[in-house]
Amino acid sequence: MSDFWKRFSRNRGAVIGIVILAVVVLVAILAPMLFPQSPWRMVQRPFLPPLSMNQYPLGTDALGRDVLAGLAYGAQVSLLVGIVSTVAALLVGIPIGALAGYFGGAADDVLMRFTEFFQTVPSFALAIVLVAIFEPNIQSIIAAIAIVSWPPVARLVRGEVLSLRSREYIEAAILSGQTSAAIIWRQVLPNTLSPIIVLASLMVATAILLESSLSFLGLGDPNMMSWGYMIGAARTVIRQAWWLSFFPGVAILLTVLALNLIGEGLNDALNPRLARRGK
């Protein structure tokens, strides 16, 4: 474990990523304390430019709402959707991949054709259709993102399981009379953990981008202030008020960048052999 931290902290990008992400998480947690009033509330005159009033450093939007408060509450939505939808995608992808890889044969064929179908379908278009039909709210957004993002997990886990399946210790476990479920759960899955962790960190980043894209198109949860919604609402007034779309975009960019950097750092730290080869 200490080896892992040593390798991880040697990666400058990953450390920068951790710092940025820590700030975003902190802002999300502290949002209700920093901005006790709803981000939807009108606080000043509309289109107040940034830096013109100390109390509202990032200005106000077309309805006089505080942009900084919006950013803070938006961090909650981005992180919530990013993490929950990734966990949901893992819960679908890991069992499918593990079953396909462990049992092979017809089960593998059926499960992989099913996975391929979801991989071929244009994912963003499918997410749009799903959210639109099941009404935009936080649950439908999370479900839609999970539905379009589990296939890579299934493929990854299947590949890992396939390569572990023929190892001697698995054969020993089979001979000792353990059930398939126990072998998959206790012997196989723990050994596939590190690539799954790396993939998951990158999936959170992609999920945040997807959520912001959906909200931008007006498919966000109407009760939750999100970065994508802020940019979408500011789209038509971009000529008068650049800051309304600029700052939320920077927030998305930094958060996604941080997660990607962390993902790469994890990859290098968890697969030291690969990392050295890349140098």
Add this chain to the structure above:
Amino acid sequence: MLRFILMRLVKAAIILIAILTLNFFLIHAAPGDPAAVLAGEAGAADAQFIEQLRERFGLDKPLLTQLGIYLGGVLQLDLGYSYRQQMPVADLIFARLPATLLLTLTAFVIALVLGTLAGVLASARVGKWSDTVISTLALLFYATPLFWVALMAVLVFSVFLNWLPGFGYETVGANHTGFRRALDIAQHLILPATTLGLFFMAVYMRMTRASMLEVSRLDFVKTARAKGLKPGIIQRRHIFRNAMLPVVTLAGLQAGQLVGGAVLTETVFAWPGIGRLMFEALAQRDYNLLLGIFFVSAAMVLLFNLITDILYRVVDPRIRVAS
């Protein structure tokens, strides 16, 4: 080769039927009675009209019969009717398809050419400042939301600098013809195509760089060096050709994302393609049109994938021999 293409076409057909079935059940899963939804879209919701709709679309028949009617309709290029736009869905989509094809293909070419060039350049200068700059840019483009970079491009190049048009497909009311018109469209195309291509450029760059480095460590490259071949020739003929294979595969797999990205880009630039149409359908909750566009974009992706698979076989003689 013919057998291969045939097999792939059968597979594509199966996937398309699966998508249509999914579409069919989605419409039925939508909250509310489909007939009432249709009536709502048509703007008249009295009981008699709803009953008429139910009969006309066979909504009073069993679900499987309805599915059959729906699939049969699609075979005849009937994707349903959009009550909001008062036109058949297929007509609406096919009128907008050329603009989307122009946008996505241009973006794809820009991304592939610039992405691989940058990747080759970075791999040749690993660890030097030019590699650092290229890799950092790729990291940034990879994390930038597509719709935001599009908006910022409008702000900078169209509003502040006034260099390029940031809106529409051609100058409204200019009535250009021939070459003048093509030039006008090309000017309108630059910003949307470049912003749509940025993310993919980053992907191809990273892939090319990694793949070039990977291949350059292989034994046959050492042999080529030992033979005394010039480094430039090794780079171009030996490393590049082999390194491009995974990039081609990836490019094919990402066709779907390109089509998805077009929804965002077209929305920002008011580009009159199917992506913008999808945004309009969303705003009006026009489910028939929405599902029609979803189906057509999936068909486009399958076509893209088929083309890359064929290209792959042309590029890599080993696969041709193996099959």
